[in-house]
Amino acid sequence: MSDQKISSLLAGGVPVGDQVTVKGWVRTRRDSKAGLSFIQVHDGTCFDTIQVVAVNDLPNYADEIQKLSAGCSVICTGELVESQGKGQSVEIQAAAIEVVGWVEDPESYPVQAKRHSFEYLREVAHLRPRTNTFGAVARVRNCLAQATHRFFHENSFYWIHTPIITTSDAEGAGEAFRISTLDMVNPPRTESGGIDFSEDFFGRETFLTVSGQLNVECFSNSLSRVYTFGPTFRAENSNTSRHLSEFWMIEPEIAFADLNDDADLAENYLRYIFKAALDEHPDDMAFFAQHIEKDAVSRLEKFVESSFERMDYTDAIKALEKAPKKFEFPVEWGMDMQSEHERYLCEELCERPVVVMNYPKDIKAFYMRLNDDGKTVAAMDVLAPGIGEIIGGSQREERLEVLDARIAEMGLEKEEYWWYRDLRKYGTVPHAGFGLGFDRAVNYVTGIKNIRDVIPFPRAPKLAEF
RNA sequence: UCCUCGGUAGCUCAAUGGUAGAGCAUUCGGCUGUUAGCCGAAGGGUUGUAGGUUCAAGUCCUACCCGAGGAGCCA
Numbered sequence: 151m152s153d154q155k156i157s158s159l160l161a162g163g164v165p166v167g168d169q170v171t172v173k174g175w176v177r178t179r180r181d182s183k184a185g186l187s188f189i190q191v192h193d194g195t196c197f198d199t200i201q202v203v204a205v206n207d208l209p210n211y212a213d214e215i216q217k218l219s220a221g222c223s224v225i226c227t228g229e230l231v232e233s234q235g236k237g238q239s240v241e242i243q244a245a246a247i248e249v250v251g252w253v254e255d256p257e258s259y260p261v262q263a264k265r266h267s268f269e270y271l272r273e274v275a276h277l278r279p280r281t282n283t284f285g286a287v288a289r290v291r292n293c294l295a296q297a298t299h300r301f302f303h304e305n306s307f308y309w310i311h312t313p314i315i316t317t318s319d320a321e322g323a324g325e326a327f328r329i330s331t332l333d334m335v336n337p338p339r340t341e342s343g344g345i346d347f348s349e350d351f352f353g354r355e356t357f358l359t360v361s362g363q364l365n366v367e368c369f370s371n372s373l374s375r376v377y378t379f380g381p382t383f384r385a386e387n388s389n390t391s392r393h394l395s396e397f398w399m400i401e402p403e404i405a406f407a408d409l410n411d412d413a414d415l416a417e418n419y420l421r422y423i424f425k426a427a428l429d430e431h432p433d434d435m436a437f438f439a440q441h442i443e444k445d446a447v448s449r450l451e452k453f454v455e456s457s458f459e460r461m462d463y464t465d466a467i468k469a470l471e472k473a474p475k476k477f478e479f480p481v482e483w484g485m486d487m488q489s490e491h492e493r494y495l496c497e498e499l500c501e502r503p504v505v506v507m508n509y510p511k512d513i514k515a516f517y518m519r520l521n522d523d524g525k526t527v528a529a530m531d532v533l534a535p536g537i538g539e540i541i542g543g544s545q546r547e548e549r550l551e552v553l554d555a556r557i558a559e560m561g562l563e564k565e566e567y568w569w570y571r572d573l574r575k576y577g578t579v580p581h582a583g584f585g586l587g588f589d590r591a592v593n594y595v596t597g598i599k600n601i602r603d604v605i606p607f608p609r610a611p612k613l614a615e616f
Numbered sequence: 617u618c619c620u621c622g623g624u625a626g627c628u629c630a631a632u633g634g635u636a637g638a639g640c641a642u643u644c645g646g647c648u649g650u651u652a653g654c655c656g657a658a659g660g661g662u663u664g665u666a667g668g669u670u671c672a673a674g675u676c677c678u679a680c681c682c683g684a685g686g687a688g689c690c691a
Contacts, residue, residue: 180651180652180653183648184649186649188650188653190652203650233649236649236651237650238651255626255642257642259641259642260627262627263652264627265628265640267627267628269684270628361691384690389617390688391685391686392691394691489686490687538690538691539691585691588691
């Protein structure tokens with residue numbers, strides 16, 4: 151006799167007739183006047199619950215078992231038997247049920263055995279993992295993270311732990327959160343009246359990272375294939391279903407590579423992790439398809455077998471100009487695409503993720519490689535239906551003089567990037583990489599619309615409870 | 617931050633300016649090797665907050681708070 155995972159009991163990993171012990175939480179209880187109760191117990195190891203049958207000759211039947219309600223924690227011991235009822239193949243004929251933790255005041259238990267709105271569940275984020283939806287999201291999210299490391303490991307990438315605390319927010323990625331140990335009421339002042347950050351903990355201004363890219367480029371320029379995977383922070387006051395103040399980003403960087411290599415990598419990577427979700431979590435995925443988004447499984451299957459649509463920015467603009475549709479914002483070459491344009495391309499024109507490549511240089515970051523036309527840079531965005539931009543990447547500018555010209559053009563300080571520029575002085579190579587919003591990938595896979603519902607404890611403007 | 621919509625029982629939602637209601641959940645009773653079970657009954661409310669208009673406000677007005685969708689920004 152040993153502790154059993156519900157997943158292995160239901161999957162036939164334990165022979166019928168064995169004594170088993172299951173530890174978990176009650177989802178529902180149904181009593182029968184025949185003198186027995188059916189208790190659905192989940193332990194998070196799989197989507198399904200196991201049915202525990204408790205007969206009224208158990209010593210605690212009347213005072214405990216018949217009082218079990220949703221959320222109670224129990225240890226159930228008994229024989230694994232074939233089920234007499236429909237709906238499950240095996241069940242546990244309980245020899246003993248120990249109640250480990252009761253639910254005080256079952257009426258107000260926040261997670262009842264019924265449908266709750268996502269908005270409500272966000273207010274009880276500490277208990278929402280007990281719902282079947284958030285259990286499924288947590289398992290699939292973990293699967294995608296594990297598959298990410300596996301993919302890069304199998305392809306000879308090294309995981310680089312880039313710093314969380316950084317000194318520069320000038321990458322253009324957005325507002326950064328300041329880190330400081332200065333006395334906020336009475337900070338040290340400079341002669342001109344500003345705050346004197348030379349007195350601060352690090353002797354200068356520091357921030358939470360907005361991207362590990364510049365750091366990880368240093369490692370790609372010596373270890374060839376590297377990636378980061380960690381939390382990233384943006385202090386933007388953006389209140390949407392696609393943004394978080396703290397989110398997880400994956401940033402691979404490959405040396406001796408161009409934009410096409412970068413796009414190939416993005417495709418292979420996404421195909422790999424999507425296949426992992428389909429292969430390893432068919433029950434969770436089936437639930438998403440049934441209750442969250444009906445195409446959840448079919449579109450991933452299609453995706454895994456086919457390739458991305460790839461489109462030049464210039465061709466994308468032509469397609470938008472020809473679109474049988476009026477856009478709020480006019481389409482013209484040189485513009486930064488609006489959400490409505492991106493949506494049209496991936497949701498209506500192609501009906502699948504689209505890679506848009508070679509954007510006008512004026513709307514992209516300084517480190518992106520200038521193309522021979524002198525007008526565009528080797529940048530790409532991967533646009534996913536319902537999510538928008540899921541990946542942003544580029545070939546990096548490896549030519550020092552071109553990089554310096556771009557830094558100047560954008561009004562940035564060359565000295566701030568002295569170590570980044572050094573990479574171009576000492577054995578520079580063409581290299582490329584991208585950033586993938588991991589949480590957005592989880593949105594895409596599960597079909598769940600709001601990014602706040604695919605991360606355990608969302609951080610967003612005015613939202614840092616739990 | 618802007619635009620639009622919303623906030624009523626534990627949850628999901630009704631209620632023409634005129635007696636605050638239903639379903640689910642909970643409790644109790646009945647039925648049933650049951651499948652978020654079925655039937656019946658009961659308890660459960662400072663209508664987001666603060667003001668205002670009115671004989672009378674859940675409903676109309678003002679401000680604020682919170683939520684959703686869209687936009688901007690991006691991943």
